[in-house]
Amino acid sequence: MDDKDEGSFFGTGTETLSEEIEDLKKKETSQAQLVWKRFKRNKLALVGAGILITLIIIAIFAPFIAPHDPYRTNTDRIREDPSWDHPMGTDQVGRDTLSRLIFGTRIALFIGLLIVAVSGSIGVTLGLIAGTYGGWVDEVIMRVVDTFLSFPVLIFALAISVALGTGLYPVIIAVGLIIWTEFARVTRGEVLSVKQETYIESAEAIGENKRNIILRYFLPNILPSIVVVATIQMPAALLYSATLNFLGIGAQPPTPSWGQMVRRGSEFMQFYPYLAIFASLAIVITVLGFNFMGDGLRDALDPVRGGS
Amino acid sequence: MAEKVAVGEPLLEIKDLKLEFITEEGTVEALDGVNLTVKKGEIHGLIGETGCGKSVTSLATLGLLDNNARVRGGEILYKGIDLLELKEEELRKGIRGNEISMIFQNPSTSLNPVYDVGNQIRESILLYQTKDKKEASRLVLSELDRVKLPDPEDISTKFPHELSGGMKQRVMIAMMLACQSNLLIADEPTTALDVSIQAQFLKVLKELKEREELSILYITHDMAVVSEICDVVTVMYGGQIAETADVHTLFKNPSHPYAKGLIYSVPGVMQSIDDFETIPGTVPRLISPPSGCRFHPRCEYAKKICQKKKPELEEIEKDHYVACYFWEEVE
Numbered sequence: 001m002d003d004k005d006e007g008s009f010f011g012t013g014t015e016t017l018s019e020e021i022e023d024l025k026k027k028e029t030s031q032a033q034l035v036w037k038r039f040k041r042n043k044l045a046l047v048g049a050g051i052l053i054t055l056i057i058i059a060i061f062a063p064f065i066a067p068h069d070p071y072r073t074n075t076d077r078i079r080e081d082p083s084w085d086h087p088m089g090t091d092q093v094g095r096d097t098l099s100r101l102i103f104g105t106r107i108a109l110f111i112g113l114l115i116v117a118v119s120g121s122i123g124v125t126l127g128l129i130a131g132t133y134g135g136w137v138d139e140v141i142m143r144v145v146d147t148f149l150s151f152p153v154l155i156f157a158l159a160i161s162v163a164l165g166t167g168l169y170p171v172i173i174a175v176g177l178i179i180w181t182e183f184a185r186v187t188r189g190e191v192l193s194v195k196q197e198t199y200i201e202s203a204e205a206i207g208e209n210k211r212n213i214i215l216r217y218f219l220p221n222i223l224p225s226i227v228v229v230a231t232i233q234m235p236a237a238l239l240y241s242a243t244l245n246f247l248g249i250g251a252q253p254p255t256p257s258w259g260q261m262v263r264r265g266s267e268f269m270q271f272y273p274y275l276a277i278f279a280s281l282a283i284v285i286t287v288l289g290f291n292f293m294g295d296g297l298r299d300a301l302d303p304v305r306g307g308s
Numbered sequence: 309m310a311e312k313v314a315v316g317e318p319l320l321e322i323k324d325l326k327l328e329f330i331t332e333e334g335t336v337e338a339l340d341g342v343n344l345t346v347k348k349g350e351i352h353g354l355i356g357e358t359g360c361g362k363s364v365t366s367l368a369t370l371g372l373l374d375n376n377a378r379v380r381g382g383e384i385l386y387k388g389i390d391l392l393e394l395k396e397e398e399l400r401k402g403i404r405g406n407e408i409s410m411i412f413q414n415p416s417t418s419l420n421p422v423y424d425v426g427n428q429i430r431e432s433i434l435l436y437q438t439k440d441k442k443e444a445s446r447l448v449l450s451e452l453d454r455v456k457l458p459d460p461e462d463i464s465t466k467f468p469h470e471l472s473g474g475m476k477q478r479v480m481i482a483m484m485l486a487c488q489s490n491l492l493i494a495d496e497p498t499t500a501l502d503v504s505i506q507a508q509f510l511k512v513l514k515e516l517k518e519r520e521e522l523s524i525l526y527i528t529h530d531m532a533v534v535s536e537i538c539d540v541v542t543v544m545y546g547g548q549i550a551e552t553a554d555v556h557t558l559f560k561n562p563s564h565p566y567a568k569g570l571i572y573s574v575p576g577v578m579q580s581i582d583d584f585e586t587i588p589g590t591v592p593r594l595i596s597p598p599s600g601c602r603f604h605p606r607c608e609y610a611k612k613i614c615q616k617k618k619p620e621l622e623e624i625e626k627d628h629y630v631a632c633y634f635w636e637e638v639e
Contacts (some may be wrong), residue, residue, distance in 0.1 A: 201418075205372065208405075208435070217420055220423075221420070
């Protein structure tokens, strides 16, 4: 989303500010309501949230929504054009594309969530340690982050997945190892800024130990930023895993995964484009949904930074 | 550390404390021989202009200074134990909170925004009074009552942003008192408050002193507040102690030229702006402090010797200390 877009959704600066003050005047408005109010104002964010909710519903109720069994092959009807029976056509062994895309939602969301969870826990933990202790601990951790950032992402992920073998988990570890750096950097930065707050000094003045300061003061205060990073890293995770999948690593046939479907489809792109197009669309829509939602959340949680 | 100190006996004694900060520009001599005694059950005012070392002195007491601070000499005795000798772990477990606690200038940023205030006070109680959670929740209400907050049950469920500055500052005190400390360091606690709320807040402090024999080191640059609540006052200038005296003596008969200037520069309500006196010059930069008595460049009584040798604190009458060669000339 570029600046122009945001400008039109937020109106002019003064308008936002006066609305902000209005918001503050209503005494019983809670923090959560305020965030929701700002989030609501951003139409794209609402679209993103809508996409995500739809995807989650599709993933949960996949067996009831899908018109066909995603695994049932039918050699009589391979690479059929879209029809009433098969709204998105069939693939190279006659399986219903729509059904496979619907079941693919489960895989995509599952992988995305796991990757974010894995990389988030690594990154947040290391970021908290670096920010809290500072000094050489901080130096070492941040140089490791720099090292990871300097790797060519795809080659690094390929190397790891190849070393760990095929299947879902190597992909999760490989992609997780790429995107944890963003969590570590943001967490460390936020800890450094929270550290300057007087309430940390107060906590030290009553003799709180380091563990409590991290868990009761740092973590809950930086949580909003971490949530934002998570929603912004989610599409990256999806894209990386789809890319690896396209290259043949990750979920193996006959599991219905989007990356693999794009790959199969691309082989027959000239005379049968439907499979590749629909599978790519699924990826694009999901990634956009997360991006919109992440941007909206970031702006809603931090009106100062979000407005600029 | 359980030993009791009788009212009127010294609780905290800072002796000849010298402290500096290593910065990129050079060494800042923040404290140059600070002497300060806070007795049990007194409110001790520490006053001086911004940057004269008031806050540094208090942070040094709790061992909360930044890493670039170096102690160059002196001792900080609390109940006879030198706090400078203690390790970080010992300070945290033995001193901070349960013996000495501190409240800060800005109440709006001194509370953790993500917990309601009851939760935060309970944390102090769980640290120092009881391990029983139910008991602790009950004690929260009595702590809030102790600082005269109305309707404790309601207040305890409020988040910091839902309270006014004065209420937050009282919650801060409740949190510190819940640690059952003997000495409270208050670093300009009323600067950010309205005058009317200030008065309420000062009343609470005064009552705590009288009822519970709490000792308070009250840091401020507000002379009105000093005259209101302090028993003894220490005037600091440029990292040195200028004068220590009980509050009546100091206001009636200031003997250090700087203390005198400070007291006469307080604008009275009925006074016109042209009438009140100001101290010429500005606070010295402590990166290259003036030699000898640091006040000499701004002092009307200064002579040669003031540039050469720092005057020692001298007891000119009982419990009245002045660091000036020519205090007899000051009137």
